[in-house]
Amino acid sequence: MNKTIEFYFDFSSPFAYLASERIEAIAAKHNRQIVWHPILLGAVFKISQQVPLTQIPLKGDYSLRDFARSAREHGIAYNHPDPFPIASISACRATLWLRNHSDEALNAKTTEFVHTVFRAFFAQGKDITDVDVLGTLATSLDIDAVSMKAALGEQSVKDALRVEVENAIALGIFGAPFLIVDDEPFWGNDRLDQIDRWLSQGGW
């Protein structure tokens, strides 16, 4: 099995979305496999005493400009969602249900599902807090929506997300996207080029 890039994200994070659109090319270049780790920034922010970026005076206004500018630079569709931020718990659980599934065919759809949900929220203005919307997105990828929606209420799936969040906090993760490459932590979409150089050079 290839070595990994551990990609921690919340579906409500604009910079995690932007990074998700570029990380596969970096992973492919270095023969790395991406492991998707959906987490809840709300839980993480309680520990790290932070508030959503857009709610910080001055910094919030700048961040909106920065999201759009960074998206334009890389040709990524971006429409700042309203409402924002949102509770991504159902989307996170759906992702973990796929990622941890014993059925390899379902398992293999995890990456496509992550992209589909991110784009639905940040490019297409869809309400990804709505399980029926998530069901429709699943159907578009030939994932059985009824099974997926049922899974969202299962204790094992709820536990999987709780464990992801607890593990993330234990690893010192305080934001998104947060990437771990061979135990080296990198926070932020603006670290992607640095990760690329890090992998090329074997660190420094």
Added chain:
Amino acid sequence: MNKTIEFYFDFSSPFAYLASERIEAIAAKHNRQIVWHPILLGAVFKISQQVPLTQIPLKGDYSLRDFARSAREHGIAYNHPDPFPIASISACRATLWLRNHSDEALNAKTTEFVHTVFRAFFAQGKDITDVDVLGTLATSLDIDAVSMKAALGEQSVKDALRVEVENAIALGIFGAPFLIVDDEPFWGNDRLDQIDRWLSQGGW
């Protein structure tokens, strides 16, 4: 006169230091003149309701690793100072005294002084809150230390710093380094490469 890159910084900001070591090459590449704007992050953080990066749970520990790693990548000497952060008010006033001076020979030493003070703090472990230390650094650049120390107490110099901080807040500046290029704002050392591309492409 060349067009400018407006460089807002606090001498207590690690990322402003790292950016100060790289911005001249970018400015030279695009025939830009750097205008140094020392500001007090403490005053800015009151408006933007922030605390120093290193004091944020989880994020603080990561930031120390990130400072050192970013410095190593670019071959910049870095020893995280103790105590940190510090009150840079005297160093800021000294910089503005030089930058605004009617004597062009003194004026021309502004950039060298900024580098010298930054390196004294972040590479050489010197206490740049001490006006005698600043005086010694000034002397090393053939700047008259007695005149400089006297200037630190002058109302016009104090006012100059107050105005810089007020203007920065009015411009929406909430952190350091903060760079403005043709009215386009960029926050963070990790935006330097983006500024370089922005200037090469004339924006996007």
